[in-house]
Amino acid sequence: MRNIIILLLALATKVLSTPVMTRQDLFKQAHREQFCTNLINFNHFYYSMDEPKNITGIPADMSVHWKTGKVFYTLISDEMKMSLQVLHPSGEVETIKVAGLGQSTTVDNLNDIVYLATDNGIYKYKDDGSIELYTALGEDVMYITVSSDGATMYIATWPQNRVHKITNDGQKQETFSAIPNGHGLTIDPRNNIFFAATKTSYILKNGHNVPIKIKGLPSERMSGVFVSRSDEIFAMDENSNLYSIDAENASAKHLGNFNVSGVNTFALDSADNVLIGVKNAILKFVAYEKNPCSDYPK
Ligand SMILES: *[C@@H]1O[C@H](CO)[C@@H](O)[C@H](O)[C@H]1NC(C)=O
Numbered sequence: 001m002r003n004i005i006i007l008l009l010a011l012a013t014k015v016l017s018t019p020v021m022t023r024q025d026l027f028k029q030a031h032r033e034q035f036c037t038n039l040i041n042f043n044h045f046y047y048s049m050d051e052p053k054n055i056t057g058i059p060a061d062m063s064v065h066w067k068t069g070k071v072f073y074t075l076i077s078d079e080m081k082m083s084l085q086v087l088h089p090s091g092e093v094e095t096i097k098v099a100g101l102g103q104s105t106t107v108d109n110l111n112d113i114v115y116l117a118t119d120n121g122i123y124k125y126k127d128d129g130s131i132e133l134y135t136a137l138g139e140d141v142m143y144i145t146v147s148s149d150g151a152t153m154y155i156a157t158w159p160q161n162r163v164h165k166i167t168n169d170g171q172k173q174e175t176f177s178a179i180p181n182g183h184g185l186t187i188d189p190r191n192n193i194f195f196a197a198t199k200t201s202y203i204l205k206n207g208h209n210v211p212i213k214i215k216g217l218p219s220e221r222m223s224g225v226f227v228s229r230s231d232e233i234f235a236m237d238e239n240s241n242l243y244s245i246d247a248e249n250a251s252a253k254h255l256g257n258f259n260v261s262g263v264n265t266f267a268l269d270s271a272d273n274v275l276i277g278v279k280n281a282i283l284k285f286v287a288y289e290k291n292p293c294s295d296y297p298k
Pocket residue numbers: 052054
């Protein structure tokens with residue numbers, strides 16, 4: 001009897017000293033298998049898709065405030081109504097209250113200012129959620145983009161369909177008649193202007209008068225152009241093919257694909273994570289510099 005007790009005690013100690021497999025561990029292991037098999041590798045990064053953020057409607061014109069990680073976008077509802085939204089890093093979505101009709105947003109990441117384009121001018125959006133009139137031009141502002149030094153803004157107005165350059169005191173400076181409308185208006189640090197016409201991406205190089213169709217990108221399938229925090233210029237088509245753009249020779253190079261269809265807008269956050277807006281969701285592909293599954297048996 002005594003021997004049996006000692007034996008049982010010895011067994012119990014042995015069981016306790018080996019790692020216990022809990023349900024949580026099993027879940028992690030299963031999740032890890034899924035995580036590792038779905039990893040996408042291109043553009044010097046390994047990407048894994050996070051839990052999608054479900055929304056109701058189509059997100060458009062995404063921009064990111066590097067410092068806070070807040071994602072700003074225009075939500076087009078099923079009834080084709082537009083509203084400006086902010087997706088907080090916590091996953092919470094908030095509607096930005098504007099005077100009039102909110103059309104789109106842009107972020108001056110150098111000076112931490114978020115600008116709102118509305119049908120009655122441009123507003124500044126403050127961190128506490130309040131807004132302040134920046135400039136009223138007497139035109140309906142559809143799209144805006146701001147130079148990387150924050151000094152110059154390019155705006156597209158409706159129904160005139162023209163793009164103006166305005167200085168940071170709100171004065172109009174120059175009109176770019178060669179740009180048919182401001183869809184997808186984006187500016188790079190060298191003041192080259194990118195825009196889309198019939199879902200085809202063009203560049204109007206700084207100092208030029210004639211826009212050029214960017215070589216190496218599909219026609220009539222582009223979702224837009226985005227300048228990353230490290231000043232790299234990216235483009236994405238509707239089928240989530242990612243391209244890098246060389247503004248100098250107006251050409252693009254295909255980098256890879258995220259296996260997502262129906263892309264309407266995309267953006268990169270300050271850590272080069274890729275955000276993709278599709279009908280009813282914002283997807284986030286987390287970028288890893290090193291393979292997070294290098295020790296995972298295939
Ligand atoms: C988001 O939508 C997808 C597909 O419609 C669904 O499978 C998923 O459960 C939803 N997620 C949340 C958090 O509601």
